[in-house]
Amino acid sequence: MTKQPLLVCILVFCFAIAGFAQASRFTMSFVPCFNAQPLQLGQAYLLANINDSLTVEGFRFYVSGIKLLNSNKVVYEIPDGHYLLDAAHPQSQTLQLNLPKPFIFDQIQFHIGIDSITNVSGAMGGALDPMNGMYWAWQSGFINFKLEGTSPVCNSRNHKFQYHIGGYMPPFKALQTVTFSCTNDQDLIVYIALDKILGSIDLRLEPEIMSPSAKAISLSTIIKQNFTNNIQP
Amino acid sequence: MKKLWLILFGLGLLSFTVFKGFKLAYPSYFPKPLYDFKKNPLAQQKIDLGRVLFYDPILSKDNSISCASCHSPYNAFAHVDHDLSHGIGDQVGSRNAPALINLAWQSEFMWDGAINHLDMQALAPISHPKEMGEDIANVITKLRQIPMYRELFFDAFADSTITGAQTLKALSQFQLTFISANAKYDSVMRKKSVFTDQEANGYRLFKQHCNSCHAEPLFSTYEFADNGLKIDSTLNDLGRVVVSHNPLDSLKFKVPTLRNVAYSFPYMHHGRFSKLSQVVTHYTNLTFCNQKDKRLQKPIVLTENEKVDLVAFLLTLSDKSFVFNPSYSYPKEILARWRRD
Incomplete structure (x- = not known):
């Protein structure tokens, strides 16, 4: 009996060590899709609303401000987490999040884009380096979401469509926040229905949205709606 | 010495x-x-x-x-x-x-x-x-x-x-x-020098008519303001409104500093004036009742002598040690380390 407190102490100590050592990992994967199939850059797709084909040549976007929530309360926020996801580099679309300890959470929340404070914080490296082509030179600000390609229906030079969606200043703030239900033991997969996003735009009349504007805001809302955790054709 | x-x-x-x-x-x-x-x-x-x-x-x-x-x-x-x-x-x-x-x-x-x-x-x-x-x-x-x-x-x-x-x-x-903080104006502020009578009169006029936008000691508030300049129809530059989307910002441009103004001609956002005297005349000739900016709604009345005095004061903002600072010049001493002859 006299040994019991000591045993308890040892057990507590072991659990504490285990707790410290047991940094946890959570994986978020993003799968851009077209007609419910993973996107292939450079492949011609038929888009129903234009009754013609289109090809996506590039698709990149930022994910930032990732928060874990439990019962609507933030339990952890990934510090300095700005990720540039690029369809041309599939490994960039899987985010391995290192958590200092295992958290219990039932929701995950993140921004599609870059928040306004980061937008006014000067030159930053890594994912935020302006050499990545996700920063507007003529008027300061990050491009949150960049989707480019071609379609014969576009009356633009080389039949290009270019959607560079961003803007951090009122009245044209394009940052969107999405929340998904999830569990700590199951990785989150987010599908992005690019056919639905492109299907919402009149590619003939609007092949380019490339500055902070009302059109950019409304497209950013459609983009947000098409980040989903299940995909249906 | x-x-x-x-x-x-x-x-x-x-x-x-x-x-x-x-x-x-x-x-x-x-x-x-x-x-x-x-x-x-x-x-x-x-x-x-x-x-x-x-x-x-x-x-x-x-x-x-x-x-x-x-x-x-x-x-x-x-x-x-x-x-x-x-x-x-x-x-x-x-x-x-x-x-x-x-x-x-x-x-x-x-x-x-x-x-x-x-x-x-x-x-x-x-x-x-x-x-x-x-x-x-x-x-x-x-x-x-x-x-x-x-x-x-x-x-x-x-x-x-x-x-x-x-x-x-x-x-x-x-x-x-x-x-730039080493012009005659600065030495006067540090009480190491004094203005001539003409400069002193110019300074008085400056504080009366110019200081609300070109505020000391930086000689700008760095606000965006419409200084009454008529739009140049060859450029049709609307200025700040294009960035802010606020219609009240139409024809507003950033107030530039007046430090070293004698060196930095021509003046205005599209370089309309080449002489300081033209700039001063722009302000005295404004149709004041039409000005959007409250600070320009009261007429700026200056005699010809006063205009000269005001320009004399503006010349005290010239900082020779700034424009001839060797550490700002072409970096020949750094490049010399890599030059292969």
Whole structure:
């Protein structure tokens, strides 16, 4: 009996060590899709609303401000987490999040884009380096979401469509926040229905949205709606 | 000898702010800088790198135009005799290259404030098709091929990779050293010199008519204001409204500093006036009742003599030690280390 407190102490100590050592990992994967199939850059797709084909040549976007929530309360926020996801580099679309300890959470929340404070914080490296082509030179600000390609229906030079969606200043703030239900033991997969996003735009009349504007805001809302955790054709 | 003592004494009065590796000196009567030095602590090697980049036409598409092409130190980093900026392939832009002075005290850049941070400013001229017509990613590709830059970046950042962020931060560092606080006006403020009667009268008129926008000691509030200048129909530049989308900002442009104004002609956002006397006459000739800006609704009445006095005061803002500062000039001593003869 006299040994019991000591045993308890040892057990507590072991659990504490285990707790410290047991940094946890959570994986978020993003799968851009077209007609419910993973996107292939450079492949011609038929888009129903234009009754013609289109090809996506590039698709990149930022994910930032990732928060874990439990019962609507933030339990952890990934510090300095700005990720540039690029369809041309599939490994960039899987985010391995290192958590200092295992958290219990039932929701995950993140921004599609870059928040306004980061937008006014000067030159930053890594994912935020302006050499990545996700920063507007003529008027300061990050491009949150960049989707480019071609379609014969576009009356633009080389039949290009270019959607560079961003803007951090009122009245044209394009940052969107999405929340998904999830569990700590199951990785989150987010599908992005690019056919639905492109299907919402009149590619003939609007092949380019490339500055902070009302059109950019409304497209950013459609983009947000098409980040989903299940995909249906 | 007496002059030397005055200069030494003046320097002694400057308050010294210590940043890692480099002391940025500015007078005690200046406000606190707005630039966040914690995110980009000044260091001599970074300033040197920024200086080499500032003078290198490699930043432009055809390697012909450098920052210094339009921002010459001898004109307080403005472009002498050019009303509008002059870029690659002899293209002419739509605005006057502004003087680069006391940039650490500004938070919005360009005539319309389209740029929100000094670090990001260089991206605008680099990528403008009528200025340098280049892409920052391509600039980095070019820099990475040059052994001198790999060494200079390594000296500055302990990393020879060369990134966009490092390039922009180094350019900021060099430009942050552009502090002008050693004009006759400053020596008068430090009580080391006195205005002539004419300058003193000009100063009185300045405080009465100009100071509300061109506020001392920086000689600008750096607000956006409509100074009553009629739109140039060949440019139709609406200014700030294009950035802010606020109709009240139509025809507003950033109030420029008057420091070194004698060196930085021509004047206004599109270089309409080449002489200071024309600028003064612009203000005295305004139709005051029509002015949007309240500060210009009261007539500015000056006699011809008073106009001359006012200009005499403006000349006391000329800082010779700024325009002829050897540490701002072409970096021949740094480049000499790599020159192969």
